[in-house]
Amino acid sequence: GQSLEQPSEVTAVEGAIVQINCTYQTSGFYGLSWYQQHDGGAPTFLSYNALDGLEETGRFSSFLSRSDSYGYLLLQELQMKDSASYFCAVRDQGAGSYQLTFGKGTKLSVIP
Amino acid sequence: EPEVTQTPSHQVTQMGQEVILRCVPISNHLYFYWYRQILGQKVEFLVSFYNNEISEKSEIFDDQFSVERPDGSNFTLKIRSTKLEDSAMYFCASSERASGSYEQYFGPGTRLTVT
Numbered sequence: 001g002q003s004l005e006q007p008s009e010v011t012a013v014e015g016a017i018v019q020i021n022c023t024y025q026t027s028g029f030y031g032l033s034w035y036q037q038h039d040g041g042a043p044t045f046l047s048y049n050a051l052d053g054l055e056e057t058g059r060f061s062s063f064l065s066r067s068d069s070y071g072y073l074l075l076q077e078l079q080m081k082d083s084a085s086y087f088c089a090v091r092d093q094g095a096g097s098y099q100l101t102f103g104k105g106t107k108l109s110v111i112p
Numbered sequence: 113e114p115e116v117t118q119t120p121s122h123q124v125t126q127m128g129q130e131v132i133l134r135c136v137p138i139s140n141h142l143y144f145y146w147y148r149q150i151l152g153q154k155v156e157f158l159v160s161f162y163n164n165e166i167s168e169k170s171e172i173f174d175d176q177f178s179v180e181r182p183d184g185s186n187f188t189l190k191i192r193s194t195k196l197e198d199s200a201m202y203f204c205a206s207s208e209r210a211s212g213s214y215e216q217y218f219g220p221g222t223r224l225t226v227t
Contacts, residue, residue, distance in 0.1 A: 033215075035155075042203060042218040043155060087155065098143050098207060099168045100216065102155040 002026045004103035006088055011109045012078055020073045020106045022088035030091040032064050032071045033100065038084045046073065046086075075108075083110045114138045116219035118204050124225045125194055133189045133222045135204030144187045145205040145216065146179065148172070155203065161187065194226045 004024045012018040022032065031050040035043040047055050049064035049071060061074040075082055085107050089100040117136045125131050137144050146158040159169040161179055176192045187206075191198055201223050205216040 035218075037155075042220050044218065045215040048215065089155075093168065097168060098145070098160055098216070099157050099170075100147075100155075101157065104154045 002090075002092060002101055004088055004090060004101065006086075006103045006106045008104065009107045009109070011111060014078055014080060014110055014112050016078050017074065017076050018078060018108065020075075020086050020088075020108070022071050022073075022103055024069050024071075024088070024090050024103075026090055026092035026101065028092045029066065029069075030093075030097070032062070033089045033091075034060075034062050034073045035087045035089060035102075036084050037087065037105070043087065078110050080110050080112070083108060116204055116206055116217050118202075118219040118222050120222060121220065122223045122225070124227065127196055127226055128193050131191050131194055131224065133191075133202050133204075133224070135187045135189070135219055136185050137187055137204065137206030138208075138217055139185070141206035141208045141217070143167075143207045144179075144181070145207075146189045147203045147205060147218075148200040149203065149221075150200045158189070191224075194224075196226050199224055199226045 006022045033048045034046040036046050037043045047062035049055055049062050052064055054063045059076045064071040085105040087102045087105045089102045093099045119134045144161040147155050149155045157170050159173045160167045178190045180188050201221045203221045204219040207216045
C-alpha cells in the first residue's frame with residue numbers, strides 16, 4: 001500500500017533552522033510536494049521535487065532522494081508565522097496524474 | 113493575485129440530506145480537484161476533473177458523490193445523502209496544465225457538519 005511518514009510534531013526556536021523529513025512507500029512515484037497549512041486555513045504550495053537534489057525558494061528548501069524514498073523540507077531563519085502544519089505529498093498515480101497523496105502532516109511550533 | 117474561492121464557508125446539514133459545495137477555480141486553470149480533511153487528520157484526495165469529465169477518483173468518492181462544472185466558472189461537489197462521517201473540511205483546488213508545474217492552488221474550504 002501507499003504510506004508517507006513524517007514526524008507528527010516539531011518545535012524550534014525563532015531564527016533557527018528546522019528540517020522536516022518525509023519517507024514514502026508508494027507503488028509509483030512522480031514527484032514530491034510540500035504544502036503549508038495554518039490552523040483553519042487551506043494548504044498552500046511550497047515546493048515540488050521530481051528529480052534528486054535540492055530546490056531552494058527563499059527561506060525554504062526541499063530535498064529529494066528517490067533511491068532512498070526520502071525527502072525533507074528545510075526552513076531557515078524561522079519566524080513565528082512559520083508555525084503551521086507541513087504536509088509532504090506524492091504524485092504516485094502516473095506521469096499524467098495530478099492526484100496527490102498527502103502525509104499526516106508535521107505540526108511545527110516556533111517559540112521565541 | 114488570482115485565487116480559488118469556495119462557498120459556503122460552513123454548511124450544517126442533517127443526515128440524509130443532499131448538499132452542494134461550490135467552488136470557483138482560477139480562471140485559466142484546466143484541472144480541478146476536490147479534497148477532504150477530517151478534523152485533525154490528513155488531506156485526502158476525492159476526485160480530479162479535466163475537460164468536463166472525471167479523470168481520477170479515490171475509493172472515498174463513491175456513488176453518493178458527484179461533481180459538475182455547470183458553467184464556465186463554477187465547479188461543484190454534490191453529496192446526495194449525507195452521513196455523519198461526511199463531516200469534514202472540503203477543499204477545492206485547481207492547477208494549470210504546464211510542463212513541470214504541478215502546483216495546486218487550494219481554496220479556503222467549506223466546513224461541512226452533518227448532524
